[in-house]
Amino acid sequence: xSGVTQTPKHLITATGQRVTLRCSPRSGDLSxxxxxxxxxxxxxxxxxxxxxxxxxxxxxxxxxxxxxxxDLHSELNLSSLELGDSALxxxxxxxxxxxxxxxxxxxTRLTVL
Amino acid sequence: xxxxxxxxxxxxVPEGAIVSLNxxxxxxxxxxxxxxxxxxxxxxxxxxxxxxxxxxxxxxxTAQVDKSSKYISLFIRDSQxxxxxxxxxxxxxxxxxxxxxxxxLLVSP
Numbered sequence: 001x002s003g004v005t006q007t008p009k010h011l012i013t014a015t016g017q018r019v020t021l022r023c024s025p026r027s028g029d030l031s032x033x034x035x036x037x038x039x040x041x042x043x044x045x046x047x048x049x050x051x052x053x054x055x056x057x058x059x060x061x062x063x064x065x066x067x068x069x070x071d072l073h074s075e076l077n078l079s080s081l082e083l084g085d086s087a088l089x090x091x092x093x094x095x096x097x098x099x100x101x102x103x104x105x106x107x108t109r110l111t112v113l
Numbered sequence: 114x115x116x117x118x119x120x121x122x123x124x125x126v127p128e129g130a131i132v133s134l135n136x137x138x139x140x141x142x143x144x145x146x147x148x149x150x151x152x153x154x155x156x157x158x159x160x161x162x163x164x165x166x167x168x169x170x171x172x173x174x175t176a177q178v179d180k181s182s183k184y185i186s187l188f189i190r191d192s193q194x195x196x197x198x199x200x201x202x203x204x205x206x207x208x209x210x211x212x213x214x215x216x217x218l219l220v221s222p
Contacts, residue, residue: 002156042214043157043201090156101147104156 003027004105006091012111018079021108025072025093031055032074033094033102034066038087049074050096081112116140119202119213128222132189136202136213139183146178147203148187151215157201161187192220 003026013019025032034046036059045058049068060066063081068074078085088109092102118137126132134148145164149157161176163169169176177186185202199215 002158004156043212045211088154092156101159101162104149104158106156107154109154 002103002105004091004093004103006089006105006108008108009106010109010111012113013081014113015081015083017081017112018077019081019110021076021078021089021091021110023074023076023091023093023105025074025091026103028095029093029103030072030096031094032068032072033092034060034074034076035090035092036087037090037107038084041087043090046076078110083112086110086112116211117202117204117213119216121214121216123217123219125219125221126192128192128194128220130192130220132187132192132196132218132220134187134189134200134202134216134218136185137183138185138204145205146176146185147205148174148176148185149201149203149212151199151201153198160200189218192218194220194222196220 005024007022011019030051033048036044036046046060047066048056052068063079066076088107090104090107092104094102116139145162147162148160150160151157161171163176163178166178166180173190175188197220199217201215202213
């Protein structure tokens with residue numbers, strides 16, 4: 001158990017809908033990262049937050065957004081969902097200055113029908 | 114060219130074999146190199162990380178970095194069926210978070 005929690009575990013929804021994925025980092029970790037993993041793409045970095053502020057952006061679509069709250073939990077919002085958004089979404093957290101060592105949550109499996 | 118390249122496999126070996134997993138990278142402006150293991154449908158877990166060139170050993174696992182060749186390797190000795198997983202390499206630097214696509218390893222009893 002990495003100490004990172006994600007909810008929900010599974011999500012099934014329809015095209016055009018909007019969903020919110022939630023992540024709670026390990027105690028003491030200030031950074032939260034979001035990744036998307038589909039079968040043929042590997043782990044794709046989406047976005048990083050550090051202590052409530054956006055720190056780095058990867059291949060995140062404009063239909064996706066995220067935020068980190070004062071209690072350090074984070075939410076990833078996915079809107080106008082398309083079939084191709086079906087994937088595993090992972091959250092990871094790390095200590096500041098921890099050489100970027102990231103601890104991953106169990107993931108949320110999103111299925112868009 | 115992707116910044117980190119890995120052969121996707123699958124790599125199939127018998128139990129007890131020595132396994133060699135490799136990554137190449139294209140940009141030298143990175144500091145740390147890491148290996149993660151990911152079991153099917155689970156979150157990746159950190160196996161090892163190293164900064165400098167050379168070898169780092171942890172039990173049956175050895176990470177090797179050759180910065181002159183831009184080559185990262187993970188060796189697994191006495192491989193076990195429980196080592197069957199996808200292994201992802203990663204390099205990191207300032208605001209750069211790049212994973213390889215992963216190599217799937219299958220260790221048969």
